[in-house]
Amino acid sequence: MARRRLTPFSKILIVVLIIGGLYFLLNKLRDPAVKDKIEEVTSSDNTDAKTKDGYKDVINVGVVTWGGYAGGQYFNEGFKANTASRFYKDYGFKVNFEVIDDFDASRDAFKNGSIDLMWATIDAFPTEVEGLSQYQPQVVFQADWSRGGDAIVARRGINKVSDLRGKKIAVAPMTPSHSFLIWLLEAGDMSTKDVKIVEVPSAIDAADAFKSNTVDAAVVWSPDDADCVSKVAGSKVLESTKNATHIIADVFVAKKEFIETHKDQLKDLYEGWMIGASELNNSESNKRKAAKILAEGLSQPEDFCFDAINNVRLATHGDNQNFFGLNTSYNGVTGEDLYNKMKVKYNNLGYSTAGAKSWRLLSTKDLVSKTSLSGSSHNSEKQKEFTAVDENLATKESLSSKKVSISFRTGEFRLGENAKQLIDLQFTPIAKAFANARIRIEGNTDNVGNRNSNIALSKKRAQSVADYLINEHNMPVNRFIILGNGPDKPVTGCERNQNADCKSKNRRTDFELVVD
Template sequence: MAGKRLTPLSKILIVAAIIGGVYYLLNMLRDPEVKEKINEVTSKASSSKTKDGYNDVLNIGVVTWGGYAGGQYFNEGFKANTESRFYKDYGFKVNFKVIDDFDASRDAFKNGDIDLMWATIDAFPTEVAGLAQYQPQVVFQADWSRGGDAIVARRGISRVSDLKGKKIAVAPMTPSHSFLIWLLEAGDLTPKDVSIVEVPSAIDAADAFKSGTVDAAVVWSPDDADCVSKVAGSRVLESTKNATHIIADVFVAKKEFVETHKDQLRDLYEGWMIGASELNASDSNKRKAAKILAEGLSQPEDFCYDAINNVRLATHGDNENFFGLNQGYKGVTGEDLYNKMKVKYNDLGYSTSGAKSWRLLSTKDLVTKTTSLTGANHTPEKQKEFTAVKPELVDKESLSSKKVSISFNTGEYKLGENAKQLIDIQFTSIARAFANARIRIEGNTDNVGNRNSNIALSKKRAQAVADYLISEHSMPKNRFIIIGNGPDKPVPGCERNQNADCKAKNRRTDFELVVD
């Protein structure tokens, strides 16, 4: 019996049904939840590729921040997936969990929901004791903040000294708090000289500033620009574009996890550093990373692109410097920052007595045993190259001024060992932390002797201080602006050099941070 032929109408209906089915399937595949389910199934089906002894998926806790872009870019997204270069090159998957709530991120670490958690070394001394039973280990540095954190101030506040007695909104024991502590120190102030208004986060600090309840606030970018646009006459007083070495993002793992997953963590580090180096070298790669961050963070693409540009993505060479492995490096190490902030927070009443030493808190294995990362893209960041000092910088208003009483023998300008020690204690760390700002050094004397001779002598003394910082701490020569005031700028209240105490106060060296 011959088969029945399909009518033209039947053929059309069948074709329409097939097209409809394909269209429905394509729409289903575009659904994020369906895509995630497919990825999970694919991930489980291909788990046999995972290296022996490796976790199939490493879970990493992050916040809404651009400094982790190196790893997220190398991973081709936030979710564990088989397109990830971690998977293709090293045989395991990575899953980034965005946990913006600080306490929730720490609970996730303690409970084992994440294998690595973010932290910043400057604020880490305040929480080490609470994590003691897990023996936290700093395993690598992800970035330095370079504009991601800023201090906004209302009209009339143009220098750090103008903050005295003012209300400042800040989230305590966070990178924002660390930044404020450093800036006040650079201006010869302490947190006790201002009125601290504690808020839960930098976002709340921005809201407090815009509401007019505070005079200044420590905020994140792009909230700094938003604050300035909405509060008439306000300004960004300072940001981490100049305060380059204060806020360092790192990743922390439990000691037991480090010991049982050394090879996998080393592969994670290597891939992450490759990703960071590729972003540092290419704007088009940053644009690609911005798309990845936009999806993973649910933020606009432009926001994510700016966030990446507001950090220095740490390279392998930067990590060697951070962990003190480069003997010629004179900049800020993780140990420097950790130890300084441990003291600073303790002095402010935030107990850090339970914070272990840096040697027990950090592991250098990931960095020292990674030998394949060579070439220009993996070298450490170079110091800023300052142009020759122009005349207008001599009189330009400074951001901050710190007075240090350096003793010289009468009529001499040679620095003694005690004077060098005093400079290192009171100013060198500030100079290294604010590495993108110029330093104006002003020598001052009392009124004893010839004025012109005192002016010449005071300039030689200021130059001697600069020469020490250049030779001993490898600071760029063009960074310094040298001024000799002689007796012409006495301390207020001691204009007449009326007694020995006033004369001693006037024999000083002023260190000022000047922003180009």
Template sequence: MARRLTIFSKLIITILILALLFFGGQWLLNNTQVGENLKNKAEQEQANNNSGTSDAKSSSEKKSGGLFNRSDSEGDENTLKVQLVMWGGYAPGLYFNEGAEANTRSRFYKDYNMKVDFKMENDLMNALNAWIADEYDVLVQTADAFSFYTAPDDLASMEPKAFMQVDWSRGGDAIIVKRGIKTVNDLKGKKIALAVPAPAQTMLVTALESAGLSIDDVQLVKTSDNLKAAELFRSPDVDAAVVWSPDDIIATRDVPGSKILLTTREQSHIIGDIMFAKQSVIDSKKELFDGFYEGWMRAVAELKNPGNAEKAAKYLAEFCEVSVEDAKGMMDNVYYTSHGDNINFFGLNNSFRGMKGGDLYDKMNQRFVQMGDNEKLGPSWRSVISTGPIRSADSKLQGTQYSAEKDKDFRPASSADKTIPAFATKPVSINFATGQFTLSENAKTIIDLQFAEIAKSFGNVKVRVEGNTDNVGGRQMNMELSRKRAKSVAGYLQTSYGMNPNRFVIVGNGPDKPVTGCETNATESCKAKNRRTEFQLIPA
């Protein structure tokens, strides 16, 4: 026979039901997307209420909010305010942050108890002025052009410090040329449009060096940005231009007979994007910068998963206001640098012999002054970097997913590699003792100064080393001697710079390819010109 519940039993059951509803609600809010949406909606409503209250403030008070006047970041010392430009390299940060705006869904918030607010600002001067006014904590730039921020006295006094490398451009920048220009060597005397001051100059300078040329060997048509350089290319006023992708594809499609000469897929280690901040801000927000760096590196590792990359593409598309397919194309044009890459880039790995940030910065620090684009030299690379966030994360970012990029896996040289047209050729005079093929110390220094950096910059292409002699002695002997000399040169680059042996194609021409005008070796001057080693860059 059923028994009725007592008043006390009913009370106990009621309390249990209320407890279940309370804790169930708490779990729902904290552990489900529905809960996250409810919390964000509540935050937005609170923000709207606050906004309504603040409407009564004076216009000057409103203005003090600057660029970041959203309720979740304005005046919030726990929010990092970061400027970005329209570039595929920033997908990891947007992915980890669950979008551009500061929010509680962000992994930065959940894992590091901080917020990050990303803002699009393609006008670098506007961005700089906002950074000076402390409306941005972090700005973006490239390592080669960083001296524009470290050299001027007024900016140097703020101690701008690079603290993270974001990516390497891998197809995002290109040199496009018109009909008749087949190699970098053919650019001599030509009119070239490019943005200044900009990384476009670095790409062109290094490309010309690969052909034994300099900026003085071409006619520069300077513009304020890469879009205008692409527009100039469509006119009859220039022969070539340095542009961004996808303008390389669009502009060459518009100009009959034109083509893409090379991109940063070949010139793979020349444009490295960095982030920088004032030293005082890095110090005062140390935990935020440590979390920002560590979270970004975790994102880079996670984007190797196709599903995560798809998610990142959607956030990038939303941020840049492009289609998801276009966002994927932007992402394909960069290589996201890992924690291991950052250790190498910032000179924290003494055994690393590849391209470092200091190599790019110190070189262009001088070149920009020589070209008249910067008034004075900036401090050395060591003086303008802050490696604290990298060092702080090192013990936590262990494993192959955080390792540095491996060298390209080149196939052994084929017979076709010996004859395929080179897109750049640089003749270098390397002296050998008569009948010898061993490199002298002076010869090694010449290789260091005239070609090693080029080989590092063009990390994704093969290098054909061609040895040449004059006509003194038997032809067969000279053929073998020139081959051995070319092999010695390649061997030095392999052992001293850790370059893959399969990257090199060894050719001995003997006396069969004399310099134009010196075909008969009639003078000692001509014989000296013919005794040369040529470095040729060929497709991998």
């Protein structure tokens, strides 16, 4: 049978069709929607998908409904992995934020590898280190300090910390809420043994307990604090992290093995996140944009998300340098300080932290130390500027009062080394943790000697304590309210200075937190 041959015209037509098809295909591939769909299919397994040089196509970050992670989500242009992300455009990889509000589920996701970075708060982390030990968790960077996101609401008649004595308080144990309560009670010379703890699963449940009139106070999250106050007549926010500035620090944790195999990528993640945080800290319009991103990603109202961002201090690169102890001139609270203190505090309350490794073995400074970001927007947070003290502050009711017996030689007011050590053990950590509250220092004496002389001497002693905190710990001068009571404010039960023990108790210094 004779073969049929293609005519020249047919050959030309076939070539034209092939070229036309290729042109159409190339144009479709340039379509962003098609490109994204192809990339989504080819990298659907985010856990295993890796490119060369140890870079994953997608870094998965586990988060909760909280405003403190906005720096990363804003820089990512959303919660889901996408090509519009600046992580993708500037560094060549995508980031996916997985919202896991259930605590146990978030830890399971970290253990099984479905998320690469896990949120935690450094104050409560000592209670869970042992349970994660086989995964060798490492704190890699700080995301924020809570600044109003956590609060204690209280019923009518509870106006200061001492009023909580014997009262029922709803709190989620071994959480940031619990940490906040521990610190506040300590500032008022109390402990959780002086109140009736009502354990609840979460801060949301604590708010429900308060609104149902089953407790006298509760440790809650914002905006539940405002909701509680509006629904329980006569109630108030007793204190929040607006003043208790350095107690609750959100950090991110990665497995040691993951860090070792993805160091460069994690450094890029940290750098982009810090750039995002700095842009939000310095622009209301950027915060509004971030609030829209959070509203979509968290399924919350936009105003709720905007308030959530304003209820934290988004940590900058400078803040991280302070947090990891890389700034030798920094005198504030470091991650190591907070971790070590809370390890002891929780252990003393019966929550075993024996398996909590040392900070040196639990943290890595590499991401922070090897990142270079310049410009004032990346600087660490400045201390609060306090106005000059007036007469109203001298008599204003304090939030809390802590008595410390500082020994002075008879007739002297200068601090000895033992007195300085006592201040640093019993009060300096509280002063640093509540950095936005004023400190009223009241000097007191027994009734031996001339009253007017004792008043003058007690004021000098109080001033000596303030001078030590100003000079040694770099606290603002205007933060301190100095009073000398002499013998006029004896402790209850020792009003007559009837014996040596009472006289010793009356020779004391009272440290009070006063909210502006």
